[in-house]
Structure formats: structure tokens, C-alpha cells
Amino acid sequence: MLLAGCGRSSDTRTHIRIWHQKIGGERDLFHQFVSQYNAAHPDRVVEVLYKENEELRNLYIIASVAGQGPDLIYGPADNVGVLVTTQTIQPLDQIFDAEFFARFVPQGLVDWKGSHWLAADQIGNHLTLVYNKALIPEPPKTLDGLLATGRRLTIDENGDGKIERYGPTWNYREPFFFIPFLTGFGGWVMDAEGHPALDNEHTVQAIQFILDLRDKHKIIPKEGDYEIADMLFKESRTAMIINGPWSWEGYGVPEKTMVAPLPFNTATGLWCEPMISAKGYSVNANVRPEKFAIIRDLVAYLTGAEVQEKMATKLATTPVDRSVLALPAIQNNPALVASMQQIEHGRPMPIVPQMRQIWEGMRGPYQLVMSGAITAKEAARRMQQEAEKNIADSNL
Numbered sequence: 001m002l003l004a005g006c007g008r009s010s011d012t013r014t015h016i017r018i019w020h021q022k023i024g025g026e027r028d029l030f031h032q033f034v035s036q037y038n039a040a041h042p043d044r045v046v047e048v049l050y051k052e053n054e055e056l057r058n059l060y061i062i063a064s065v066a067g068q069g070p071d072l073i074y075g076p077a078d079n080v081g082v083l084v085t086t087q088t089i090q091p092l093d094q095i096f097d098a099e100f101f102a103r104f105v106p107q108g109l110v111d112w113k114g115s116h117w118l119a120a121d122q123i124g125n126h127l128t129l130v131y132n133k134a135l136i137p138e139p140p141k142t143l144d145g146l147l148a149t150g151r152r153l154t155i156d157e158n159g160d161g162k163i164e165r166y167g168p169t170w171n172y173r174e175p176f177f178f179i180p181f182l183t184g185f186g187g188w189v190m191d192a193e194g195h196p197a198l199d200n201e202h203t204v205q206a207i208q209f210i211l212d213l214r215d216k217h218k219i220i221p222k223e224g225d226y227e228i229a230d231m232l233f234k235e236s237r238t239a240m241i242i243n244g245p246w247s248w249e250g251y252g253v254p255e256k257t258m259v260a261p262l263p264f265n266t267a268t269g270l271w272c273e274p275m276i277s278a279k280g281y282s283v284n285a286n287v288r289p290e291k292f293a294i295i296r297d298l299v300a301y302l303t304g305a306e307v308q309e310k311m312a313t314k315l316a317t318t319p320v321d322r323s324v325l326a327l328p329a330i331q332n333n334p335a336l337v338a339s340m341q342q343i344e345h346g347r348p349m350p351i352v353p354q355m356r357q358i359w360e361g362m363r364g365p366y367q368l369v370m371s372g373a374i375t376a377k378e379a380a381r382r383m384q385q386e387a388e389k390n391i392a393d394s395n396l
Contacts, residue, residue, distance in 0.1 A: 014044040014294055018281075019060055020074035021053045025249035026315055033307055037298065044294060057082065064088035064284055071287050071295060076125050077110045077277040080117045081353040089282040091115035095292050100300060108303075108320025110278055112351055120280030121303045122317040125349075127170075127180060127242050127274040128342045129260045130251055135239040139260035143184065143209070143272070146240075146263050150219035153239040167219045169233065170242035171226040172210055173370045175362040176275070177242060181206040183347060184265040184272035189362075194354045196361065196391070199384035207369055207376035224370075245339065248316050259316070259338040261345055276346035278320065312336060318343060354391050361387025 022030045027050065034046050049070070051059060057079050063069030065088060073079075073089070083089040092101075093115050101109060101116065110118035131139045135153060140146040150167025157164040171177045182188065187202030214220045221232065233241040233251065241251075242262065251257045262272040281299050301307065308319040309327065316335040319325055330336055349355070362383045369379035 013042070014291070016044060016046045016072070016291075016294060016298055017070035018046060018048045018072045018074060019051055019056055019070040020048060021051060021056050021076075022074065023050075023246055026246055026311070026317070029311060029314060033302060033310075037301055046298065061086050061088050064286060067286055069284050069286065071284055071291065072281050072299070073284065074279070074281050076279050076349070077118055077120075077351050078349045078355055079351075080110050080112060080282070081351045082356050083282060084112060084117060085353045088285050089117055090285045090287070092117060092119060092283065095283060096296060096299075100296070103305075103321055103323065104303075105320050105322055105325065108278055108280070110280070110351060118278060118280045118282045119299055119303050120278035120320045121308055122245075122280075122311060123278045123320050124245050124276055124318045124339060124343060125279050126276040126339075126342055126346050127177065127244050127262065128339060129168075129240055129262050130233070130243055130248065130253065130257050131240045131260060132233075132236060132238075132257055134256070135236070139240070139258075140263055143263045143265045143267075147213070147217060147219070149239070150213070151217065154219045163218070163221075164237065166221055166232070166238045168213075168240040168242070169220050169224060169229045169238040171229050172214075172220065172224040173367055174226065175359060175366050178206065178210070178362075178366060180242070180262050180272035180274045181209060183274075184263075184268065184270050185209070186268050186270060188347070189358050190350060190354065194350070194352050196354075196358050196384050196387035198358075198362065198387065199380050203380040203383070204376045207366075207379055211369070211376065245315065245317050248335065249314070253316060254335045259335045259342075261338065261342045271345040273345050273347045274342070275349040276343050277349040277351075353394075357390035357394055358387045361385075361390050 034048055038045055053075060056075055060069055060073050065086065107123045108120040109116050129139055140149045146168060153165065153167040154163060155165045156162060182203060185202045185206040187200065187206060188197055191197045229241055232238045248259065253259055262274060264271050280303065283295060287295060305321045305324050308321045308324045311317045312319045312324065312330055316339060318336060318339050324330060364386060365379045365382035368374045369376055
């Protein structure tokens with residue numbers, strides 16, 4: 001420890017720390033960008049640390065409240081409400097000028113209470129349908145089509161009563177992945193005042209639809225967490241998966257698989273709309289003005305046109321820089337076109353701090369109903385009850 005301390009004390013470079021939740025190919029590309037930045041700036045060093053999203057937010061708040069933590073936090077927009085409420089990030093307006101903000105489309109900046117709080121390198125963070133092109137020439141466009149395609153492609157190859165290949169799959173035990181079905185049946189997580197809005201027939205019908213796919217029609221696996229669904233699709237043991245842009249490179253989009261908007265529900269006349277949100281950088285409230293110039297330079301680079309173009313072409317992320325969106329390579333990319341179509345049929349994720357309490361209130365009852373312990377109606381009632389309790393306990 002003494003040697004390490006001596007080594008750091010003789011290091012005259014400015015250190016900038018970033019905590020992030022990038023995974024897979026996005027994380028690999030991020031490391032490349034950071035390495036290039038460090039090589040071009042010998043007077044400073046950017047240090048990055050990955051943390052899973054829930055851990056990232058919670059540990060960041062603890063660290064920042066104590067006057068510590070990283071200089072920058074990278075994550076989805078729904079963190080902003082909690083971070084602003086805990087006074088752990090500072091407005092970007094006091095660090096960046098109007099020229100910096102002007103290059104973003106509106107969705108690329110997260111505003112709340114009259115200030116900018118997050119500068120994005122992408123918009124989306126959204127779920128889409130991804131399908132195996134060898135098994136499905138054209139993806140289903142409706143929920144009825146999803147059911148019909150799923151029935152056709154769910155196969156017991158040797159007649160032993162065990163399914164070797166399913167139609168669709170996804171992480172159906174996680175509330176985030178439930179949202180497209182909730183919206184497709186006319187529901188939403190909260191009302192206009194930010195109160196939970198889960199104890200109703202929209203929620204019940206959406207839950208029952210998923211249960212029926214598994215238990216009645218038997219076209220999705222009995223187990224459905226993220227790792228299982230991801231593995232089954234990569235092994236071509238399911239023909240379709242619901243997942244987000246962070247997964248597409250691993251699925252071979254667009255060579256082996258392709259992206260499509262989630263289906264339309266003809267029974268309600270509504271699209272299955274996933275939540276969409278920007279992902280980007282916020283500045284720790286503890287960062288002092290003497291460090292602002294370096295923060296400006298680094299964030300401008302990490303959200304710049306060159307970085308966003310590389311992310312879009314390599315990972316099919318949706319850029320938020322106006323000049324990148326206008327490039328022919330972006331406009332003619334079939335995966336990006338499908339992704340942008342999905343964004344058109346998506347709903348912005350609420351950034352108010354109550355959203356975090358609603359997620360936590362949903363998770364337990366939702367997982368209970370998916371394990372068969374309670375009914376869909378009881379799950380809707382408990383989700384509402386627990387979300388309301390969480391909000392009350394948090395004094396929000």
C-alpha cells in the first residue's frame with residue numbers, strides 16, 4: 001500500500017474516473033475509445049469501472065453523498081430523477097455551452113426541472129423483436145402472428161415430450177421485459193401525477209397473455225431468465241427473442257438475425273411499446289470547477305460524432321448527434337432503420353424518482369405470478385400495493 005501511494009503521489013496526470021454499465025460489445029468498444037483518448041492526452045488518464053445498473057446507481061449515490069465517487073456516471077435516463085433528488089449530480093448547463101447542446105436531437109439530452117442532467121451517446125435502450133432469418137423469412141407483425149409463428153416453430157423433434165426448439169423467448173420474469181405487453185394491452189406504470197397505475201384489467205390481461213404463451217400454448221420455455229433466453233437464441237433453439245441493442249452484435253445482426261418492431265395487438269389497436277430512454281453521462285456533484293475544462297473535453301469526445309458513428313455502425317445503436325443521423329450509412333442500415341421504427345412505437349421511460357419505487361414494487365409480485373404462486377389479478381393488486389408503499393416509505 002505504501003508503494004502504491006508513493007507511485008500515485010508522483011503521478012502528475014489528472015485522473016478522471018467513470019463508472020458505467022456498458023456490457024458486451026459496447027463495453028469493448030468503449031474501452032477502445034478510452035484507450036485512444038488516454039493515448040492522445042498524456043497529461044491525463046481516464047479510469048473506467050463497470051458495475052451492474054442497480055449496483056451502479058446505489059453505490060454511486062452512497063459515494064457521492066460522502067463527497068467521493070467517480071467524476072462521471074454513465075447509465076440510462078431513468079437514473080436522473082433519483083440522482084437529482086439525492087443531489088449527487090450537477091446541471092450540465094454550468095459546465096457546457098449552447099454549442100455543445102445544439103448538436104443533439106432533443107431525445108439526446110435529459111432535462112428535468114429546467115436543467116440538462118445527462119448527455120447521451122445513444123437513444124433507445126429499448127427492446128425489439130430479433131429473429132433468426134434462417135427460420136423466419138418475415139417476422140410476425142401482430143400478437144396473433146407471434147402466436148401462430150410460435151406454434152409453427154415450436155418443435156418436439158423426437159417425440160419424447162421435450163421441446164427441442166421454441167418459437168419466441170425472452171427474459172419474461174423481469175418487469176422491464178413485461179412493459180411492451182402492458183402497453184399493448186392498454187396499460188402503463190403510472191398516471192399523469194406519477195402515482196402507480198397497475199391494479200387494473202390492462203395489467204391482468206398482459207400478464208395472462210404471457211402465462212398463456214407458456215402454460216396453454218407452450219411456445220415459450222418453462223424457464224425464462226436473461227441467461228437462458230440468450231443462450232437458447234444463440235444456439236438456434238428459439239426462433240425469436242425480445243432483447244435490446246446491447247445484445248445485437250452477439251446475435252449476428254444483420255447477417256444471421258434481424259431486428260423488427262414488436263408486434264401490434266389487434267384486440268386493442270395498440271402497439272406493444274417498450275420503454276425507450278437515452279443512455280449517457282452525468283457529472284458528479286463533487287466535481288470542482290477547476291476540473292470542468294477536462295470534463296468538457298472528455299464528454300464532448302465520448303458523445304461526439306466520430307464515437308457515435310462507430311457505435312452505430314458496429315453495434316447498431318441509435319445516435320443522437322444530428323450530423324451522424326443524417327449520414328447515408330445510418331439511413332440505409334436495415335437494423336438501424338428497424339430500431340428507429342421501434343423507437344417511434346416506444347414510450348419514454350419516466351425519469352421521476354417514483355419510477356424506481358414502482359420497479360421494486362412490481363418485481364416481487366411479478367416474479368411470483370410467473371412462478372405460478374399467485375394469479376394475474378392478485379399480482380396486479382400486489383404490484384400496486386407494494387409500489388404505493390415504497391413511494392410512501394421514501395417520502396416521495
